[in-house]
Amino acid sequence: MAMTTTMVAWESRRDQLQGGGGGGHGHGGERREHMFEKVVTPSDVGKLNRLVVPKHYAEKYFPLGAAARSSPAGTVLCFEDARRGGGETWRFRYSYWSSSQSYVITKGWSRFVRDKRLVAGDTVSFCRAGGRLFIDCRRRAAVPPTTSSLAPQAASINVQRSSAVDEKEAAAGCGGRCLRLFGVDLQLLAEPPALDLQL
Amino acid sequence: MAMTTTMVAWESRRDQLQGGGGGGHGHGGERREHMFEKVVTPSDVGKLNRLVVPKHYAEKYFPLGAAARSSPAGTVLCFEDARRGGGETWRFRYSYWSSSQSYVITKGWSRFVRDKRLVAGDTVSFCRAGGRLFIDCRRRAAVPPTTSSLAPQAASINVQRSSAVDEKEAAAGCGGRCLRLFGVDLQLLAEPPALDLQL
């Protein structure tokens, strides 16, 4: 396997995980710089096992050299978990698919989706601090009151947890905390817009 | 799909098929030694163009040197057709895929599948005689009488040849000589368990 394991350079400074200062959630000794975020699509969290990185951000923040761009092997991106204290790292293959002219994160992504219980509509965000990269995610915002007011009626109908519906429906993006009914995602519980995904 | 890849490790008594002593169908001067066989899966005969060789047998009968094992090029295995009088040979690329930790026959395999009209559920078997390798195949065994007794009723129903049904059904393993109805494979004709695949 000829993967050009280009670690996007980070000097591992494990000692400052709790640095408190400027950055986001208290990690990353230096100031955490927000790069971009993406509301994930059903495909991003489905069986395709890949995250499409919007080209604009990809070329701005994760530029691939000509060699890596033409190689299917792409490169490897390492992100530190922005939340977990242990500084868990996520290794993703990152490459360019010429067929679809898109930048994608492939290998490693499905593990992240599973681990974070990521569902369509959730948001993943990417930050950096010095040479270090961080990844974070949060739940989608709660649905508007008008929609969620349907829930009482729905409660009397024989519905399924979305995790039990067939793949096509599940791919449509409803996670463990909502019901999908007549094509509409219903929140089971009122949730704050940003929910800590730690288990 | 949980098809149990039953590798039937039998001591080859080919003479019960042809009666003749010594070497099976009259080839291979020396005694034909059965190595192993595999009931092919839908993937083995589908678009993936590869046969997964169960690791146990691969390492026992087709060991790859360290060099060939690490190389994607693998090696080439030549098999003589165990049935055709002309001694047709089949050349297969044989290699190890480290990503899935499996041994596979790739190049040349799809030609064999096509030529032999191989379908899921059929069996391919590998023998050797001296330094020569032989490959053979046979149709899946006929379904039990209790099941095939459904055929009279089935005859009046609008059924399809399995070769025309969709991939999922075709994948279930019914070949050109049977019908698949209500999830049951029905033989169209009474067949001996071992059928010569020559056209």
Place this chain on the structure above:
DNA sequence: TGACCGACCTGTATC
């Protein structure tokens, strides 16, 4: 250009 095929990947069943 499209069909074929090589390389790589992952979920699931199994041990």
Place this chain on the structure above:
DNA sequence: TGATACAGGTCGGTC
């Protein structure tokens, strides 16, 4: 239950 085998996929190169 963790590790492993492998069936069922993907994308991209090639011809």
